[in-house]
Amino acid sequence: MKKGRVIINRNICDNAKECGGIEVCPTGAMYWDEENQMIGYNAAECIDCGLCADNCPVEAILWGIDDEDYERKNKEVEEETRTLEELNVERYGAAPIEEFIENSVLDEFKNKTTSPYILFEFFKDESIQCLLHSIRVEEIKALFGNGDNVTYTKVCLSDEDICNICNISEFPALVVLKDGNISGVIEGYYDDEQKEEFFKKLVDLK
Ligand code: SF4
Incomplete structure (x- = not known):
């Protein structure tokens, strides 16, 4: 054998x-x-x-x-046909990764969803590895009531304007929108051990 x-x-x-x-x-x-x-x-x-x-x-x-x-x-x-991106969706419960090419896509997205809270996890190519290891999306969504109350999307950012609009200087960055308005951004990578600190910051943005 x-x-x-x-x-x-x-x-x-x-x-x-x-x-x-x-x-x-x-x-x-x-x-x-x-x-x-x-x-x-x-x-x-x-x-x-x-x-x-x-x-x-x-x-x-x-x-x-x-x-x-x-x-x-x-x-x-x-013969495997799945990809790491699909795994990201399956494992972490985020919506499929989207790519923002233009600023207007942000508005389109806001109009499309009826959730009072929209969470965008922005990343650039070089930071995707960090995101894949970070805190589970399902746990983050639970802070906002889950279900229709919150939409979570991981977004590969290619538009610098969005960085300016959302005040992002470091990736990954989690932007919280409440009723269509940006209520804050949390930047940088947080691992499991920093979860409490991260959750506290998130709750303050509700
Ligand atoms: S855990 Fe996996 S890699 Fe390690 S000895 Fe067992 S079968 Fe081999």
Whole structure:
């Protein structure tokens, strides 16, 4: 039987340092590869316990119980059509990522939604990795009452004017709109440990 029957589906793996697979791996076969800034896997160290696969929250780590199972899963990964962007939506509960090219799109969006609160999480290409590791959108939405009360969208920003309108100087930036007016912006990356501080700031913007 093949040794090291773990497959990492790189199409949907968000390469979080705090990967559940790394956390539970008893041998270090699954590790954080500092040089390449990605999750690494060393089949020679793997004892095929399958724990990493069980602990990947996005099912990006697969493990074959035997060679046949491994081959089948490997084929599935080769044929994977989902993308990291879709995973972002599935995992974090945000609306699909939109790209703002013109200022007017912001107004269009405001007119389209009936939610009293609109939250835009703005990012630029280089900051998307941070967002993927940040606090879950569902928890943020819950502060605003969930449901129709709040709309949350992650937006790839390409228009500098929006930065000026929203007073954004750092990414990622979370802009809160209440009844169509900007009530504030929180800039920079907050990780799970800073959640309370982040939530307090958010509640102040309600
Ligand atoms: S199967 Fe077990 S030993 Fe192998 S990488 Fe996963 S957790 Fe580590």
